[in-house]
Amino acid sequence: MEIIxxxxxxxxxxxxxxxxxxxxxxxxxxxxxxELEEYVEQRVLTTTLERAxxxxxxxxLFPMTxxxxxxxxxxxxxxxxxxxxxxxxxxxxxASPRQADLIILSGRVSIKMAPIIRRLYDQMLEPKxxxxxxxCCSSMGVFNNYALTPADKFMPIDVHVPGCPPRPEALMHGxxxxxxxxxxxxxxxxxxxxxxxxxxxxxPPSEREVEMLRQATQHxxxxxxxxxx
Amino acid sequence: MPDAPGxxxxxxxxxxxxxxxxxxxxxxxxxxxxxVAAPTIRAALGHLRDKGYGALMSVHGVxxxxxxxxFSVLYELLDMREVDRITVKVRVPGDDPIVPSVTPEWPTxxxxxxxxxxxxxxxxxxxxxxRRILMPEDYEGHPQRRDFPVGGEPVHxxxxxxxxxxxxx
Numbered sequence: 408m409e410i411i412x413x414x415x416x417x418x419x420x421x422x423x424x425x426x427x428x429x430x431x432x433x434x435x436x437x438x439x440x441x442e443l444e445e446y447v448e449q450r451v452l453t454t455t456l457e458r459a460x461x462x463x464x465x466x467x468l469f470p471m472t473x474x475x476x477x478x479x480x481x482x483x484x485x486x487x488x489x490x491x492x493x494x495x496x497x498x499x500x501x502a503s504p505r506q507a508d509l510i511i512l513s514g515r516v517s518i519k520m521a522p523i524i525r526r527l528y529d530q531m532l533e534p535k536x537x538x539x540x541x542x543c544c545s546s547m548g549v550f551n552n553y554a555l556t557p558a559d560k561f562m563p564i565d566v567h568v569p570g571c572p573p574r575p576e577a578l579m580h581g582x583x584x585x586x587x588x589x590x591x592x593x594x595x596x597x598x599x600x601x602x603x604x605x606x607x608x609x610x611p612p613s614e615r616e617v618e619m620l621r622q623a624t625q626h627x628x629x630x631x632x633x634x635x636x
Numbered sequence: 637m638p639d640a641p642g643x644x645x646x647x648x649x650x651x652x653x654x655x656x657x658x659x660x661x662x663x664x665x666x667x668x669x670x671x672v673a674a675p676t677i678r679a680a681l682g683h684l685r686d687k688g689y690g691a692l693m694s695v696h697g698v699x700x701x702x703x704x705x706x707f708s709v710l711y712e713l714l715d716m717r718e719v720d721r722i723t724v725k726v727r728v729p730g731d732d733p734i735v736p737s738v739t740p741e742w743p744t745x746x747x748x749x750x751x752x753x754x755x756x757x758x759x760x761x762x763x764x765x766x767r768r769i770l771m772p773e774d775y776e777g778h779p780q781r782r783d784f785p786v787g788g789e790p791v792h793x794x795x796x797x798x799x800x801x802x803x804x805x
Binding site: 518519552553554 | 770771772775779784785786
């Protein structure tokens with residue numbers, strides 16, 4: 408769904424005044440019959456709620472302020488004036504994973520950093536997406552050695568942007584491909600997108616926690632007093 | 637830098653204090669190196685500190701595999717008044733890489749000895765807190781050893797992914 412602004416066919420500058428007058432007539436209730444039909448056809452766009460939601464979401468991604476290595480310098484450049492992601496509504500970089508819905512892995516991921524990144528990704532709220540930027544976190548690039556791990560090993564990646572480092576334009580292209588992806592697919596959590604249902608690791612509560620929970624419930628029940636009915 | 641005779645004088649002083657101390661002296665490209673027996677390293681560094689080499693600038697390891705003795709630990713000392721440097725070197729065998737820690741006398745050696753331990757597996761006795769510093773704590777092996785596999789990931793491209801079906805598993 409592409410929105411093109413500007414003058415359509417038969418929408419000259421002088422036509423604007425006529426449209427204003429017609430809008431006034433409509434509000435007064437003076438329009439009816441074929442004129443009203445035409446008016447509605449020109450101004451109303453029908454779509455599904457889901458598509459409208461996707462359209463809104465895909466044009467207001469909140470990337471996380473998160474840099475790993477040299478690619479982060481290029482990532483910072485897309486916020487600047489030359490490749491301005493504010494044009495697409497992505498300029499609100501959030502410092503907290505709770506407020507972000509896009510994480511850009513910009514640089515090499517060391518084995519020591521991987522659990523931290525995974526935790527940040529898990530802390531982000533659905534729907535969420537991930538871009539792996541540069542050769543290092545896709546295939547480990549020139550740093551293919553004992554200390555690193557590719558990002559696909561521990562988290563789902565939606566878009567890989569190749570390059571060492573990718574130019575800001577390339578990352579911009581990746582972000583726009585992600586935007587297309589969000590618009591074309593119905594919204595699902597990453598576990599549905601990548602068939603990862605049933606792989607959740609849930610730590611069961613300890614006996615002490617169960618006991619504390621039980622006591623807390625009893626306490627609040629007693630405060631409420633006897634149930635009526 | 638002490639010149640070549642100056643290095644020999646220092647070595648002679650150390651030998652007078654402890655005949656077992658200095659194993660060898662190397663003077664190469666204006667760099668003076670004392671090769672010291674591992675058990676006497678603390679006394680040797682203490683002696684050099686009394687001579688004015690008061691700053692321990694660096695501690696690092698080398699793996700000479702397959703040569704024996706395999707590992708060496710190097711201590712770079714600096715005389716801050718004369719701006720004079722000397723390198724002290726300890727060689728230890730590969731199957732028993734144990735060096736006395738100099739951390740009690742030189743606190744700056746703490747993290748650097750941990751790094752040598754992390755990367756080469758050289759054990760420092762009397763170190764207050766000898767654990768890995770760079771690699772994850774559950775990492776196996778010492779990655780800077782020369783017989784450590786280069787490792788990393790075999791890189792798959794669309795050109796060769798058919799040769800290894802289900803390579804992602």
